[in-house]
Amino acid sequence: MEKLMIAGGYPLKGTVRVSGAKNSAVALIPATILADSPVTIEGLPDISDVRILKGLLEEIGGKVHITENDMTVDPSTMISMPLPNGKVKKLRASYYLMGAMLGRFKKAVIGLPGGCHLGPRPIDQHIKGFEALGAKVSNEQGAIYLRADELKGARIYLDVVSVGATINIMLAAVRAKGRTIIENAAKEPEIIDVATLLTNMGAKIKGAGTDIIRIDGVDTLHGCRHTIIPDRIEAGTYIILGAAVGEGVIIDNVIPQHLESLIAKLREMGVIVETKDDQVYVHSVPKMKAVDIKTLVYPGFPTDLQQPLTSLLTKSEGTSMVTDTIYSARFKHTDELRRMNASIKVEGRTAVIHGPVKLTGAKVKASDLRAGAALVVAGLMADGVTEVTGLEHIDRGYSHMVEKLNGLGATIWRESLTQEEIEQTKNA
Numbered sequence: 001m002e003k004l005m006i007a008g009g010y011p012l013k014g015t016v017r018v019s020g021a022k023n024s025a026v027a028l029i030p031a032t033i034l035a036d037s038p039v040t041i042e043g044l045p046d047i048s049d050v051r052i053l054k055g056l057l058e059e060i061g062g063k064v065h066i067t068e069n070d071m072t073v074d075p076s077t078m079i080s081m082p083l084p085n086g087k088v089k090k091l092r093a094s095y096y097l098m099g100a101m102l103g104r105f106k107k108a109v110i111g112l113p114g115g116c117h118l119g120p121r122p123i124d125q126h127i128k129g130f131e132a133l134g135a136k137v138s139n140e141q142g143a144i145y146l147r148a149d150e151l152k153g154a155r156i157y158l159d160v161v162s163v164g165a166t167i168n169i170m171l172a173a174v175r176a177k178g179r180t181i182i183e184n185a186a187k188e189p190e191i192i193d194v195a196t197l198l199t200n201m202g203a204k205i206k207g208a209g210t211d212i213i214r215i216d217g218v219d220t221l222h223g224c225r226h227t228i229i230p231d232r233i234e235a236g237t238y239i240i241l242g243a244a245v246g247e248g249v250i251i252d253n254v255i256p257q258h259l260e261s262l263i264a265k266l267r268e269m270g271v272i273v274e275t276k277d278d279q280v281y282v283h284s285v286p287k288m289k290a291v292d293i294k295t296l297v298y299p300g301f302p303t304d305l306q307q308p309l310t311s312l313l314t315k316s317e318g319t320s321m322v323t324d325t326i327y328s329a330r331f332k333h334t335d336e337l338r339r340m341n342a343s344i345k346v347e348g349r350t351a352v353i354h355g356p357v358k359l360t361g362a363k364v365k366a367s368d369l370r371a372g373a374a375l376v377v378a379g380l381m382a383d384g385v386t387e388v389t390g391l392e393h394i395d396r397g398y399s400h401m402v403e404k405l406n407g408l409g410a411t412i413w414r415e416s417l418t419q420e421e422i423e424q425t426k427n428a
Contacts, residue, residue, distance in 0.1 A: 006379030026093030099171030153178030290318030
C-alpha cells in the first residue's frame with residue numbers, strides 16, 4: 001500500500017494530455033461481450049478499473065490483449081459464467097456486465113457492484129428496464145440473477161435520470177427483438193460514446209445524447225475499432241488545478257463543449273480560461289470571487305467535479321455554497337479539508353465554504369475517487385507537505401497522475417506505507 005506525498009507551493013506550467021474517459025471505458029469494455037468477433041477500443045486510460053474489467057472478461061472466457069492504451073477483445077469463446085463475487089465487488093460499473101451478458105446470453109449472475117461509497121445508488125432503474133425487456137430478476141445471496149427466454153423491445157420510462165441505467169438498458173436492448181424506446185434517458189457524452197461503439201458493431205440506435213433513445217434490436221453484432229472520447233472529468237480536474245496554482249497550463253485532448261458548465265463558473269470566479277478546438281488554457285489569478293454551485297445531470301455542473309472545485313473555493317473571497325443534488329454523501333472530503341485549515345460547514349446536501357484561507361499540509365485520507373482529486377488540489381495549494389492515503393481510489397480514475405503533475409512542475413511522489421500506517425488504515 002502507498003500514500004501520496006504533495007509538497008505545496010509549486011506553480012504549474014506547461015501542457016498536460018488528458019487520457020480516455022474512465023466513465024466510457026467501464027461501459028465500452030463490457031459492451032464488447034455483445035459482438036461475435038474481435039473488438040478493439042483505442043485510447044483507454046491506464047487505470048485499475050480497466051484492468052479489473054479485463055480480468056472479468058477473461059474469467060468468462062474472453063481473449064483480451066492490451067497494447068499500450070488499446071484493448072482488443074475476442075468475445076467469441078465467452079460463456080455465461082456466474083460472477084457472484086471477486087472482482088465485481090471492486091468497481092461500481094461491474095453492473096454493465098448485467099446488460100451485456102443478458103443481451104448476448106439471455107442470462108447472467110452478477111454480484112452486487114462495489115466502487116466508491118457515495119450513499120445510496122440503487123440499481124432499481126436498471127432492473128426495471130431489464131424486466132420491461134422480458135427478464136426475470138432476483139436477488140439471491142448477494143448476487144443479481146437475470147434470466148430471459150427472449151428479450152423483446154419495450155417502452156421504458158426512467159423515473160430518475162440515470163447514466164448507468166440508460167447504458168445498461170441500451171446494452172440489453174440492442175439484441176432484443178423489436179423496438180425499445182428509453183424515455184427520460186441521460187444525455188452524458190459517455191452515452192453517445194457507447195452508442196457510437198454499438199452502432200459501429202451493427203446496432204441500430206437513434207437519439208443518443210437526447211432524452212429519448214430509440215433502439216431497433218438486431219440478431220448479431222460484429223467486431224470493429226473504436227476510439228474512446230477524452231475524459232471530461234480528468235480534464236476538468238486539471239483545469240481546476242490550473243485555476244488553483246497554474247501559471248499558464250494547457251490541457252490537451254479535450255472536448256471543451258463537454259465542460260461548459262465548469263468553464264462558465266471559473267470565469268465567473270475571475271479565472272483566466274481560454275478554449276480552442278481540443279485544448280483549454282487556464283491561468284490562476286491572485287483574487288477569486290466566491291460562487292454558488294449546484295450539481296445537476298448533464299449538461300449541468302457535474303457531481304464528479306464538485307469535490308475538486310470545493311478545494312479551489314477555499315481560495316475565493318467571500319462565502320460559496322456547493323449543493324450536490326446527485327449524491328448526498330459526497331462531502332466526506334470536507335472533514336479532510338478542515339484538517340488543512342479550510343473553513344467549511346456541511347448542512348444537508350450543501351457545503352458552505354468561507355474564504356479565502358491559507359491551507360496547510362496535513363495527513364488526510366481519500367474516501368473516494370473524486371475526494372482524492374480534491375485532496376490533490378488542496379495539497380498543491382497548501383503550505384508544507386500533505387500526505388494522502390486511500391491512494392487506491394485515485395488510481396481507479398486518474399491515469400499516471402503523479403507523472404502528469406510532475407511534468408507541469410509539481411513536487412509530488414508516492415511512498416510505501418509503514419506497517420503501523422497500514423494497521424491504522426485498516427482500523428479507520
